Amino acid sequence: MGTGMRAEMRDREEPSPDAVQRQLERVLESKVFAIAPRLSKFLRFGVESALAGTNPVNEYSIGVDVFERDNSFDPRVDPIVRVHARRLRSKLAQYYDTDGVEDRIEIQLPLRSYIPVFRRREPRGLQLPPCRTPQPDSRTQASIAVFRFVNLTPERHGDNFAEGLTREVIYGLAKAKDWRIVSCRAHDRRPDSHEIRRQLDVPLALSGTVRRAEKRLRVSAELLSIPDGTVLWSDMYEVESENVISTQETIASAICQAVNRQLAAWPGKC
Secondary structure, eight states: OOOHHHHHHHSSSOOHHHHHHHHHHHHHHHHHHHOOOOHHHHHHHHHHHHTOSSSSHHHHHHHHHHHHHOOTTOTTTTHHHHHHHHHHHHHHHHHHTTTTTTEEEEEEETTTTTTTEEEEOOOOOOOOOOOOOOOOSSSSOEEEEEEOOEESSGGGGTTHHHHHOOOHHHHTTTTOTTTTEEETTTSSSSHHHHHHHHTTSSSSEEEEEEEEEEEEEEEEEEETTTTTOOOOEEEEEEEEEEHHHHHHHHHHHHHHHHHHHHHHHHHOOO
């Protein structure tokens, strides 16, 4: 069997239940679903029931278990499940177009079905916008590469937090109009300065790490000057994490403020 055929067969294999469960948690922790608790409950019920293979996943069971209808619930009269199923499909599409664009597992809710399906997907590769030559009367836009924060927690318990923190940092830095932010979230590690210079042609790179111990989080971040390999700035943040979303926003805001001070004084240009 050829290498290409084996790769194609691997792509067709369904992801493992553990991988699907991790993907579910990643989806539910995203900004898209954080503001939709009822749809989150709908998605969790469907995915976990499908993985367990024991609970029926149909309009009646969803109406009773998710939407707390009583035993007299009649889907033919009350369309609540159908209405929310359409919304859930829309939310999933929105997630995979934004926060989940680099995810390797996709959760789908097929039309005319309430049983989720899971498939492997090829994440969108690193897309590097060209370094454009500005017009004489325009301001030159310099570039900074933002790499995925690396989870150093054993057993990968901090993966979702690290991914969410990376997105928050990218969103925060993107507000600086004079800088082009190159998202390198698809990279599992930060290449060394020589690789960054050769592949990305950017003067600065931001990276960091995340460690979690129960509710205690330790996040470190550093800003690297690519031309000479020096660390321009670094800091460490330790917090008690009660709410994942607010903790991500708080730490990302602190990192962005510190980095923006460095960017304001940076003399290099793209």
